[in-house]
Amino acid sequence: MSILVNKDTKVIVQGFTGKEGTFHSEQCIAYGTQIVGGVTPGKGGQTHLDRPVFNTVKEAVEATGATVSMIFVPPAFTADAVMEAADAGIELAVIITEGAPVRDMMYAKMYATKKGMKTIGPNCPGVITAQECKIGIMPGFIFKKGPVGLISKSGTLTYEASNQVVKEGLGISTAVGIGGDPIIGLSYKQLLPMFEADPETKAIVMIGEIGGTLEIEAAEFIKNNITKPVIAFIAGQTAPKGKRMGHAGAIISGGQGTAQEKMEALEKAGVYVVKSPADIGKKVAEALGK
Amino acid sequence: MNIHEYQAKEIFREYGVPVPRGGVAFTGPEAKRVAQELGGSLWVVKAQIHAGGRGKAGGVKLARSLEEVEKIAEELIGMTLVTHQTGPEGKKVEKVYVEEGADIQKEYYLGMVLDRATEMPVMMASTEGGMEIEEVAAKSPEKIIKVAIDPTIGFQGFHGRKLAFGLGLAKEEMKPFIKFAEALYKVYMDKDANMIEINPLIKTGSGEFLALDAKMGFDDNALYRHPDISEMRDLSEEDPVEIEAAKYGLSYVNLDGNVGCMVNGAGLAMATMDIIKHEGGEPANFLDVGGGANPDTVAKGFELILQDENVKSIFVNIFGGIVRCDRIANGILQATEKVDVNVPVIVRLDGTNAQEAAKILENANIKNIIPATDLSDGAKKAVAAAKGEL
Ligand SMILES: Nc1ncnc2c1ncn2[C@@H]1O[C@H](COP(=O)(O)OP(=O)(O)OP(=O)(O)O)[C@@H](O)[C@H]1O
Numbered sequence: 001m002s003i004l005v006n007k008d009t010k011v012i013v014q015g016f017t018g019k020e021g022t023f024h025s026e027q028c029i030a031y032g033t034q035i036v037g038g039v040t041p042g043k044g045g046q047t048h049l050d051r052p053v054f055n056t057v058k059e060a061v062e063a064t065g066a067t068v069s070m071i072f073v074p075p076a077f078t079a080d081a082v083m084e085a086a087d088a089g090i091e092l093a094v095i096i097t098e099g100a101p102v103r104d105m106m107y108a109k110m111y112a113t114k115k116g117m118k119t120i121g122p123n124c125p126g127v128i129t130a131q132e133c134k135i136g137i138m139p140g141f142i143f144k145k146g147p148v149g150l151i152s153k154s155g156t157l158t159y160e161a162s163n164q165v166v167k168e169g170l171g172i173s174t175a176v177g178i179g180g181d182p183i184i185g186l187s188y189k190q191l192l193p194m195f196e197a198d199p200e201t202k203a204i205v206m207i208g209e210i211g212g213t214l215e216i217e218a219a220e221f222i223k224n225n226i227t228k229p230v231i232a233f234i235a236g237q238t239a240p241k242g243k244r245m246g247h248a249g250a251i252i253s254g255g256q257g258t259a260q261e262k263m264e265a266l267e268k269a270g271v272y273v274v275k276s277p278a279d280i281g282k283k284v285a286e287a288l289g290k
Numbered sequence: 291m292n293i294h295e296y297q298a299k300e301i302f303r304e305y306g307v308p309v310p311r312g313g314v315a316f317t318g319p320e321a322k323r324v325a326q327e328l329g330g331s332l333w334v335v336k337a338q339i340h341a342g343g344r345g346k347a348g349g350v351k352l353a354r355s356l357e358e359v360e361k362i363a364e365e366l367i368g369m370t371l372v373t374h375q376t377g378p379e380g381k382k383v384e385k386v387y388v389e390e391g392a393d394i395q396k397e398y399y400l401g402m403v404l405d406r407a408t409e410m411p412v413m414m415a416s417t418e419g420g421m422e423i424e425e426v427a428a429k430s431p432e433k434i435i436k437v438a439i440d441p442t443i444g445f446q447g448f449h450g451r452k453l454a455f456g457l458g459l460a461k462e463e464m465k466p467f468i469k470f471a472e473a474l475y476k477v478y479m480d481k482d483a484n485m486i487e488i489n490p491l492i493k494t495g496s497g498e499f500l501a502l503d504a505k506m507g508f509d510d511n512a513l514y515r516h517p518d519i520s521e522m523r524d525l526s527e528e529d530p531v532e533i534e535a536a537k538y539g540l541s542y543v544n545l546d547g548n549v550g551c552m553v554n555g556a557g558l559a560m561a562t563m564d565i566i567k568h569e570g571g572e573p574a575n576f577l578d579v580g581g582g583a584n585p586d587t588v589a590k591g592f593e594l595i596l597q598d599e600n601v602k603s604i605f606v607n608i609f610g611g612i613v614r615c616d617r618i619a620n621g622i623l624q625a626t627e628k629v630d631v632n633v634p635v636i637v638r639l640d641g642t643n644a645q646e647a648a649k650i651l652e653n654a655n656i657k658n659i660i661p662a663t664d665l666s667d668g669a670k671k672a673v674a675a676a677k678g679e680l
């Protein structure tokens with residue numbers, strides 16, 4: 001078991017034939033992911049990486065039965081691609097693209113929600129179920145199978161955390177890079193209950209950053225709903241108070257979104273909070289009684 | 291990206307958001323000329339910098355004669371203004387905005403920002419306009435009225451009424467206020483703003499609503515479709531080293547400590563600063579070399595870090611994923627040939643081909659390069675080296 005994706009998940013790639021799309025699709029295929037085809041408007045009918053290319057997501061879904069789309073479409077067209085996926089009945093879109101305008105993603109996410117499509121990202125490393133299915137740009141070999149679920153805003157910290165967990169003789173069930181943009185898809189609050197329900201996952205690592213309130217909301221949720229041990233690290237404890245202009249951001253969030261505020265909220269919710277990023281693996285082992 | 295008050299007010303005018311008349315000036319005589327053209331007998335001279343809190347810091351002054359306008363402008367231009375939002379180093383004033391003095395009957399606050407909780411733009415208003423709005427938000431949040439506006443329906447009358455009733459406006463004030471708010475919403479959406487703040491929004495003696503202050507910030511990812519806004523970028527408001535770094539796809543922020551950091555990925559870069567502090571040191575900078583980490587970016591990274599004379603050691607912390615560690619190790623060696631690195635460099639490479647990388651560094655046998663086995667070992671060594679204890 002795992003969450004979201006596994007060895008049977010059928011995946012198409014939007015932006016399949018582009019440079020990034022091609023490189024990372026190859027890596028995913030090598031990892032064992034069932035990439036069943038791709039979409040590049042105007043290239044329908046061609047074959048790429050031994051897989052069929054379609055003009056539209058609808059055609060791709062009908063021909064391949066794919067339920068997940070990995071999106072590498074350039075920023076100006078990312079929202080369009082997400083909405084096309086939602087319209088075609090895709091169940092989960094993993095949006096890797098960095099730099100999509102926030103206003104576009106706001107509309108795209110609203111439409112995705114209306115159509116019942118989950119999204120991950122944008123601007124994220126993607127999702128991986130260890131040794132089964134990698135949908136994204138993470139180096140697959142770091143993720144050895146094991147009992148730890150991982151949710152992270154940051155890419156390289158996800159790798160760092162997984163590496164530490166594996167060095168403790170443990171491993172990862174599923175790791176989700178949720179991204180740190182203002183509008184993101186699945187977040188801690190939606191992913192935590194999935195891990196709680198997954199019998200393979202015995203502990204959950206959550207990596208956050210300064211800014212926003214997602215970690216605070218997660219703390220509240222954990223207190224009331226999560227029984228498995230949660231280990232958290234918040235990056236940016238020493239980040240200097242940014243120069244800023246105006247007060248609107250601080251007023252709406254009701255705080256500054258500092259690492260301190262977040263760590264306190266999580267600690268109060270019974271989460272194991274580590275101050276040093278080098279202690280993530282050790283703390284997980286300790287929480288699991290190893 | 292942020293813009294100046296005078297630029298934001300230009301955009302407001304275009305969209306029918308009422309603002310007082312005014313003009314920008316780069317010298318005293320120019321300021322006097324602007325005031326003369328505006329006419330009247332009361333002007334306000336306002337320092338133009340990308341930060342709030344100017345009023346309290348002496349950057350906003352009333353003038354009652356043309357001579358006084360000129361004198362104030364001359365005082366302000368060239369001075370370094372320190373406000374609670376500039377940081378202690380302050381910001382140099384290069385221009386002023388000269389505006390007609392307004393007849394203030396009451397001051398309000400009106401702002402817009404993306405609300406991450408509802409994932410919609412939210413408009414916020416308060417009767418406690420003026421200079422201490424953040425304190426109001428902290429101490430009496432009920433005095434701030436918020437409405438999230440679903441962009442699929444746009445700004446509706448009920449949004450406006452909720453704000454207007456919340457502010458306790460009189461019947462005849464409702465219509466002009468709602469019109470004002472609706473125009474502001476349009477500016478926010480059309481221009482891909484991520485922040486608009488009017489503090490204060492005023493009601494004049496004749497019952498008009500006017501934006502006396504205007505702060506605007508924009509979504510950088512959307513600037514490609516707003517050439518008019520991109521043109522408003524004022525590079526003198528930004529750190530030259532940060533601009534230089536951005537040219538190479540690096541993200542650099544200078545800090546006060548003496549341990550330089552070079553890291554891939556923003557999250558790991560912040561975490562690296564955290565662990566340096568945790569081990570008793572002080573980071574000299576934040577530097578994210580991105581996913582590439584090739585010889586050129588690494589060389590540029592060393593250059594940027596070494597510009598700072600405080601730096602006593604450098605911690606290179608790179609987690610090689612798709613980019614293999616052996617290539618990064620070679621990149622580091624090549625970079626040290628290009629740049630004269632005269633402080634100890636502690637290198638921690640982990641991930642793909644980490645062992646090959648360690649061998650490459652060992653065999654190169656450069657005395658300044660000290661390999662580290664993991665995050666904690668690297669941080670400890672970097673801190674010790676900065677203290678001269680390694
Ligand atoms: N045109 C004007 N006529 C009369 N008074 C003005 C005018 N413009 C500004 N003021 C006064 O000066 C004060 C400070 O100006 P303003 O709000 O523009 O700058 P600020 O201090 O940077 O703002 P903030 O504190 O919101 O960051 C205002 O609150 C207002 O009382």
Ligand SMILES: [Mg+2]
Nearest residue numbers: 420489490503
């Ligand atoms: Mg103001």
